[in-house]
Amino acid sequence: MSKQKLQYACHRMALPLYPVVSQPFFLAYKAKQKLPQIIVKPNTRYYPSIKCADKNNGSHENIALPIYQPTIWTHNFIEALDVNFPINSREKVKELDKKAMQLNFDYENGGLSILQLLEQIDDIERLGLDYRFQNNIRRALNIITSVNENNIGHEEKERSLHAASLRFRLLRKHGYNVSQDFLLRFKDSQGGFMRCLETDVKGLLSLYEASYLSFEWERDLHEAKLFATKHLLKLKCQENEAREDINHALELPSYRRMLRLQARWYIDAYSKRKDANMLLLELATLDYNMVQSELKKELQEVSKWWKNIGLASKLSFARDRLVECFFWSVGVIFEPQYNFCRVELTKVYTLITVIDDIYDVYGSLDELVMFTDAVKRWDINAVKHMPEYLQLSFRTLYNTIIEIGSKTSIAQGEDIIPVLVRVWGELLEAFLLEAKWTHNKYIPTLQDYMDNAWRSVAGVVILTHGYFLINQEIKKDVVENLEKYDDLLKWSSVIYRLCNDLATSTDEIARGKTANAISCYMHENSVCEEVAREYIKFLIDKAWGEMIKARVAYFQESTDPFIDMAINLARISHCVYQYGDEHGAPDARAKERVLSVIVDPIPIKDN
Known part of the structure; x- marks a missing residue:
């Protein structure tokens, strides 16, 4: 390890996050090197x-x-924006929304499996449609919390890491107090993650995303982040259909992404999937455009205010x-x-x-x-x-x-x-x-x-x-x-x-x-x-x-x-x-x- 990396590692292990009342912010380490001269690069601004x-x-x-x-955005440009959303498209959104409300969110009465329910919720949220399904999602998550997590995904062993990680991420994202202990069943006798998981692309992606919802003291989740990141970096260099998903996740995890940009990206990615729900895809596309037309109207309104003042x-x-x-x-x-x-x-x-x-x-x-x-x-x-x-x-x-x-x-x-x-x-x-x-x-x-x-x-x-x-x-x-x-x-x-x-x-x-x-x-x-x-x-x-x-x-x-x-x-x-x-x-x-x-x-x- 280089000297700089060693110094930084010391920082990460020893120093608390502000604000800390009981002690000063930085106590553990002072580097010996002098402050380098700051050279100002030319800037056209x-x-x-x-x-x-x-x-x-x-x-x-x-x-x-x-x-x-x-x-680069003039008032004239903003005023000229096409804010119309066709009436027939608006009616189509209502029709699709009504049909989407009939989607199965049931587990207990012979409905979806827990994994199918989790994936449906995840798709809805990433497509930017969750504001239409808030009550359905909340009821489904309440049901999921009552199911023993050790039973999730066992019917498809190769996807169990994906299912367990997805369950953890969705529940914690919505404020449920869930434990990191689900990771224990994916570790070997030496305490490391099982070697068979190193090529499980879907499982690694879900584990990686889940690790970004960790608390500071959850060491297993921090180890999971390092493990998933390491092997995703290896896998993205190989020819596989998940390369775009891997690059997108490594660039910034989904939990930290701006929702509208994430929805636009995911609508395109989802449209390429063979298992895509075409009802959700069509609704998400039209809904995105309809919301956008309203945003244009709002921008025109505030642009008039900005020009007038x-x-x-x-x-x-x-x-x-x-x-x-x-x-x-x-x-x-x-x-x-x-x-x-x-x-x-x-x-x-x-x-x-x-x-x-x-x-x-x-x-x-x-x-x-x-x-x-x-x-x-x-x-x-x-x-x-x-x-x-x-x-x-x-x-x-x-x-x-x-x-x-x-x-x-x-x-x-x-x-x-x-x-x-x-x-x-x-x-x-x-x-x-x-x-x-x-x-x-x-x-x-x-x-x-x-x-x-x-x-x-x-x-x-x-x-x-x-x-x-x-x-x-x-x-x-x-x-x-x-x-x-x-x-x-x-x-x-x-x-x-x-x-x-x-x-x-x-x-x-x-x-x-x-x-x-x-x-x-x-x-x-x-x-x-x-x-x-x-x-x-x-x-x-x-x-x-x-x-x-x-x-x-x-x-x-x-x-x-x-x-x-x-x-x-x-x-x-x-x-x-x-x-x-x-x-x-x-x-x-x-x-x-x-x-x-x-x-x-x-x-x-x-x-």
């Missing part, structure tokens, strides 16, 4: 002599400023990312009944993006202090003597929050505006602290950074707005009920932050920002960027474990859509930042994803 604020004296003069690429044209230093923000909203919650939530969340996302750029690249420290104070006091008169760009930003934020708060408060009978103002104030305080660190050229410890950074990533703001927007039918204790989801708010935000930092650290270092998980860990532990990146990925895995633990703890509230919304925020974070900063610097891959989810329908094959 950076140009000299652009007007911006001098952070030292508050004036706006010619100094280097990052210039973000312009949006004029932030993009008046604040040229900030990112114009309306469509990307809408893509985030779709990733957080896609179901058609939450159209109002998506529109309003997109407004929140765009304001977060613009205000983040004010704190990151444009505003002077004095201006940022005044702006933060004005938002915390929610005093529109406090911005009268501020620069015009801050007045415009405050007015837009003020009007948007009042509009959202008023609509939801009327529906719920409880004033939620103070809650929205509070989370915005906390977000701007977190922005301000990072601006001060940059101003003072201070690099905090990773623990100190993360104590602030899981808030500065704005996950709490997004999810708080989302909670009220999707729970408008709740008439009692709506504010108090939000508090019970603190763990979901925190851990989804941690994953969001760490995924963001993996993608944006190079650009942030280039523009002088000192606080980033990568740079903080490099500085504190005197390690190179590669080691720091591996450690941050390790922390992402641990945060997912905490998220899954919270999901199981909230089993009694399992039908609350907010739980899935919080998990979806972590999923869309992986999607947007997996190959770079597709929010700040969207590339061809980002464009293709937007097209496939929002713009281009799935072609319908003629019978």
Whole structure:
């Protein structure tokens, strides 16, 4: 093992995941090598002599400023989108849905085998149809939990690893408290996994997917992940029909994927299967296109709002990312009944993006202090003597929050505006602290950074707005009920932050920002960027474990859509930042994803 790998292995074994109250974050190991010099690579987003604020004296003069690429999605393009979904297709969806409701979800009365039932549920969920079958799926899972898992799959011995792993994954995904002990029957007398499993492609894929729903202390599942990954890597190099499935799984496990992108991919993959249920396939295809047509209408609605407020044209230093923000909203919650939530969340996302750029690249420290104070006091008169760009930003934020708060408060009978103002104030305080660190050229410890950074990533703001927007039918204790989801708010935000930092650290270092998980860990532990990146990925895995633990703890509230919304925020974070900063610097891959989810329908094959 190389020295760097040995150092990283020591980290993985010894260091706890923050936040830990009883001891400092990093205790076990300090690398001896010096911090390597950070070399800034050329980036086409950076140009000299652009007007911006001098952070030292508050004036706006010619100094280097990052210039973000312009949006590729014009208002005219959005307005020209074909939003029509043919009436005959809509009627066909109703017809297919009615037939699909007759699908057999029964096990006890001579219906499907447990394995068939598990696979049917898995197909429905991956096809993006689970929102239509929620009650059926819940009843079926309740039945499955009552069946002795040792009996599952024995009628088809070669598929038993697949059946047992699939059972575990689906139950834990839905919050059931299931044990990892199912793995014991697949181990030999020496405690390792049986050699006969090494070529069981279907079993390995199911085991691999199940291992990503483990808790931190479940050693057998961690060993299963290593075992499955090792042998899937070998198998994908061989000629076999499962190569595409293997590559897709190894790229990112299904539990961490954005739901709409996963559905689009799976519809295509499912159509190639000989055992595909043609009723489900046709329904999934038409349903995808129908939902997409509604998304186009919502995008057109929010595009008019974005054009009318004029932030993009008046604040040229900030990112114009309306469509990307809408893509985030779709990733957080896609179901058609939450159209109002998506529109309003997109407004929140765009304001977060613009205000983040004010704190990151444009505003002077004095201006940022005044702006933060004005938002915390929610005093529109406090911005009268501020620069015009801050007045415009405050007015837009003020009007948007009042509009959202008023609509939801009327529906719920409880004033939620103070809650929205509070989370915005906390977000701007977190922005301000990072601006001060940059101003003072201070690099905090990773623990100190993360104590602030899981808030500065704005996950709490997004999810708080989302909670009220999707729970408008709740008439009692709506504010108090939000508090019970603190763990979901925190851990989804941690994953969001760490995924963001993996993608944006190079650009942030280039523009002088000192606080980033990568740079903080490099500085504190005197390690190179590669080691720091591996450690941050390790922390992402641990945060997912905490998220899954919270999901199981909230089993009694399992039908609350907010739980899935919080998990979806972590999923869309992986999607947007997996190959770079597709929010700040969207590339061809980002464009293709937007097209496939929002713009281009799935072609319908003629019978």
